[in-house]
Amino acid sequence: MPELPEVETIVRSLRNPENDLLKDEQSLRGRSGIIGKTIHDADLRWLRTLATPEPEVFQQRITGQNILSVDRRGKFIVMTLDAGTLLFHLRMSGDLRVESQTQPVQTHDRLIINFVDKQRLVFNDTRKFGRVWLVDEVSEIFANLGPEPLDPKLTGEDLYESWSRSTRMIKTLLLDQSLLAGVGNIYSDEALFRARIHPSTPGRFLTVEKCDQLLAAVREVLEEGIRRNGASIDWVYRGGDFQNYFKVYQRTGEACEICGTPIERLVIGQRSSHFCPHCQL
DNA sequence: ACGAGCGCCTGTCGGC
């Protein structure tokens, strides 16, 4: 489930849920802030979930540390500790929740971080693709990450610079985290629809104007996603409702809301792309 | 430099 808006929603709720824009109690279920909490220990229930360091080193290094801040970089969740940084990547099915240690452990809980106040942070990940890192320097992990799409300093010209010499399809370029960090399969399809760009357009065919429009569309859909607390589909429910506002994603065969042409699906770069063949050129 | 294919995993859904 998690692309930039879903990760951002989780980060905000971990930071200070009482100030969240979340409207109903449902969305706040099981969530509370973790900033300032002290880690007692960790329970790693699926070995490969921990990318680095070795489990014993992780356990020893994390004990007694305070969580100073919770932030987001691309699709990564970044927790600054007294010494070092704890990073989470949710990949396809990861989720983080905060609850009392008296709650029963759930089926797909992969890493449990217990706090001294008897609360805990739980990394639940059905498909086991998610990863956790404890590092001294985040640059080790972020070295290859592109700019933040919502950074006001980023311009359409910057994207034109990184895309315009490429023969790769724009859909693939949008998903390339080294060029732009945080956009995934849903938001790339939705942004391309809004910018009226066909997903298989080669990067080199895009003008500066098109890049401007696409960046604006990317920001539009990301901001709407954040405003709606992300999208919730399948069995992963978190209270967001952006899925009710998709214009093309997983709407193959349905009428385009602009022109009525059936939405088509095309596999690009091993990922499904949804688009209107009439509106997107 | 690029795309295709596959691995990593579990779960759901539709067709037969």
Place this chain on the structure above:
DNA sequence: TGCCGACAGGCGCTCG
């Protein structure tokens, strides 16, 4: 009912 393939929000690898 059960089995089987397709597919799912991501990303890293190898191989042409």
